[in-house]
Amino acid sequence: MKTVVYYFSATGNSLYVAKYLQAALDDAELRSIPEELFHGRFDAAADCVGFVFPMHCMGLPMQVESFMERLMIAGSPYIFAIATCGAPYIGQPFIDAETILAAKGQRLCASWYVRLVSNYLPLGDIPAEWRINIRARLAERKLKKIAAAVKDRNPHGTWQLLRKLCRRIHENWKEARQTLDEKFRCNTDICTSCGLCERVCPTRNISRPDGFPVWQHRCVNCLGCLHICPVKAIDYGEKSKGRRRYRHKTVMQKELLHDFSGERADAGKPPIGKSAS
Numbered sequence: 715m716k717t718v719v720y721y722f723s724a725t726g727n728s729l730y731v732a733k734y735l736q737a738a739l740d741d742a743e744l745r746s747i748p749e750e751l752f753h754g755r756f757d758a759a760a761d762c763v764g765f766v767f768p769m770h771c772m773g774l775p776m777q778v779e780s781f782m783e784r785l786m787i788a789g790s791p792y793i794f795a796i797a798t799c800g801a802p803y804i805g806q807p808f809i810d811a812e813t814i815l816a817a818k819g820q821r822l823c824a825s826w827y828v829r830l831v832s833n834y835l836p837l838g839d840i841p842a843e844w845r846i847n848i849r850a851r852l853a854e855r856k857l858k859k860i861a862a863a864v865k866d867r868n869p870h871g872t873w874q875l876l877r878k879l880c881r882r883i884h885e886n887w888k889e890a891r892q893t894l895d896e897k898f899r900c901n902t903d904i905c906t907s908c909g910l911c912e913r914v915c916p917t918r919n920i921s922r923p924d925g926f927p928v929w930q931h932r933c934v935n936c937l938g939c940l941h942i943c944p945v946k947a948i949d950y951g952e953k954s955k956g957r958r959r960y961r962h963k964t965v966m967q968k969e970l971l972h973d974f975s976g977e978r979a980d981a982g983k984p985p986i987g988k989s990a991s
């Protein structure tokens with residue numbers, strides 16, 4: 715196979731980017747990181763290996779870090795990473811990716827930020843439609859260049875500013891993992907028990923014993939459950955109240971749901987690595 719693109723996406727931005735690359739490159743296969751983790755598929759054999767993910771708290775999403783640590787990459791492929799985000803350059807996701815890859819004798823050949831919409835509602839509302847459209851146009855222009863660079867196997871680096879501060883914020887966020895979902899509340903007066911929140915969750919962190927979501931404290935804070943709820947029954951503390959919900963307009967709701975059918979590959983074994991499975 716020529717290209718494998720591993721992606722993680724809660725509200726569709728990173729899936730849009732992964733799908734754009736698939737259309738632009740020859741023979742590219744997309745693989746969902748939560749599903750690869752669930753099924754224990756950790757072998758990558760391709761000429762080109764890509765990772766597309768959202769920036770989370772100025773760094774890698776927890777499941778992306780955990781997956782990269784476990785992934786076994788054959789040979790010396792061209793490896794690239796793309797972080798979708800609301801505000802590029804202030805973060806250190808590619809430094810962490812480089813470190814993980816270096817420990818396996820691999821090299822991150824190219825990295826890019828792609829600015830789209832921030833889905834982190836506690837920090838701000840979803841921007842107006844005209845602003846989303848401008849960002850979408852700029853992102854598409856950038857993606858054209860990225861696809862050409864990947865095709866030609868060109869190297870590319872990017873700024874990663876305020877690294878020390880970003881590292882501290884990112885580490886504190888990861889350390890709080892067990893408590894990240896304590897702020898979620900479901901308004902049971904309006905919840906229709908549709909189950910979408912459960913099916914979008916990449917860590918199977920939501921159970922619904924009485925039809926309503928109950929969070930199980932293995933959250934990776936992606937906010938997929940909050941954004942997908944069709945009746946806005948889910949809030950994250952006070953700050954998400956009254957704010958708009960978001961999904962990238964080219965991505966369908968069903969594309970964000972996970973297929974966790976079959977037995978989990980490491981059922982009964984303790985989790986490997988330091989973060990999220």
Ligand SMILES: Cc1cc2nc3c(=O)[nH]c(=O)nc-3n(C[C@H](O)[C@H](O)[C@H](O)COP(=O)(O)O)c2cc1C
Pocket residue numbers: 722723724725726727728729767768769770771772773798799800801802805830831832833834935936937
């Ligand atoms: C927990 C969390 C933390 C985030 N941290 C950042 C950040 O540090 N910088 C940034 O620009 N965007 C941040 N965002 C916004 C996402 O990176 C952005 O919306 C991304 O494109 C979402 O991708 P997705 O739709 O594929 O999930 C954060 C989002 C979440 C949920």
Ligand code: SF4
Pocket residue numbers: 900904905906907908909910911912925926927942943944945946947948
């Ligand atoms: S997505 Fe919303 S309406 Fe559906 S079960 Fe979850 S909280 Fe209830």
Ligand code: SF4
Pocket residue numbers: 895911914915916917918919920929932933934935936937938939940
């Ligand atoms: S509970 Fe919600 S925020 Fe946490 S991992 Fe699942 S979908 Fe993401």
